[in-house]
Amino acid sequence: MNDEYAESAEYIDILISPFWNDLGPALAAAIKDVDPSDGPIIDIGAGSGCGTTVIARYLPKAEIVAVEPSPGLRSALLAKVSADAALRRRVTVLPERFLEADLPDRLSLAVAMNVIGHFSPPERHRIWGLLAERLAPNGRVVLNLQPPSEPIAVPDTVSSTVDVGRRRYEGSARAEPTGDRTLTWYMTYRTYQGHDLVDERRASYTWHLLTERQLRDELAQANLQLRHLEPADLGMCVITRAKTQR
Template sequence: MDHTAYDAQAEHYDLLTAPMWSVLAPLLSTALRGLDPRHGPAADIGAGSGRGTALLARLHPHLEVIAVEPSASLRTALFTRVGGDVDLSRRVTVLADTAAGAVLPPRLSAVLLANAVSELSPRHRRDLWRTAAQRLAPGAPLVVNLGVPGGEPQTVVRVGRREYRNTGEAEPGEPGTVRWTITTEVRDGDTVVQRVVSRHVSWRLTTAELCRELAAAGFGVRRTGVVVVART
């Protein structure tokens, strides 16, 4: 994974993922309900701009969260969200690591991968499932989503006088991968005042394949739409 792949998108990333999170956040909150902070911190793997991190912290007032994000540009937004909130800055620790390189606490109350699993190669996924199975408290959830219900190919958000449009196009890449071209346009009326094109590669993964991988790592798996919950 090229961890600079999000650099071009970083300026508008949090803004343009907000509509998706309005749909996804309630689903993830339901899947994570009942986690026990006495079992240890929760880990947000691929935390991005920190929306999942904040969601985890809101679930329980005493929950510590470890936010793992390898992209320096996305960590800028993550630190802005965490550092601008007194409560989050007390309870969230940010690790500038990959899922494979992060040193997690020996016991965890939950693991969340929100919109992040397709960034991991099959080998790195298997390593993460094995680590999670070893460190999650009995019955603690590993929550992963693949996609968002009703997700649109184009996202449009208005801020003040300007409109922000984000469009993603996918095509097959090397075996097992997808090549994405993300185009962001900033419009003032009918005039495009800024246009940013970025490209990155993700790994192809179906929900059925994800469930099989988790079961092979020793998890019991429950699927609800696009959200998969695995417990030891």
């Protein structure tokens, strides 16, 4: 497997955590009334586990399956899970890519945060089919759509900075369109001690663009429907079974 996070794994948890200051409460609000007795929960592309821990906190009886193919990020995820006895009992970490993982037959919730752009249109088609088949009748999917949704260049911008001890860690990102429906994100991660740059890593990955309208159309084909969540700037939505027409 090509691990697009191999170079950046050391940086991801500390630099994505600040984004979870807003995403965490929004995810909590979207899932807190899920009935975990309907089936386990899957966290698709769980990364270092920022979302997994939110799910675990707000659904304390739920069984969670966290799917994370990147070995570096999975190490951070497993460390978070194993550090907490309650999480260790009820979180299973799977190392496969989502569509290759052996998943529970019935699901009360699927969460896909900051990940949907990693999947191509044919892969998304398979994902919606799989979720439509396995979601419990009252089950739901929570995901976010990240801008841009059109193939435009994004200038290099520092997205996150965190101080740890005497060092400052910084992540910046720029994007270039690579087709009608894809971008390549170019990420740069830097470590400073004082004013000295002591480490610099680069990573890049393809991101499949997805508008809300396109997502609605794809979901309708699988008999699923989408609803926006507030605040709108987080791009979060809830997906449920479409109401059957009489």
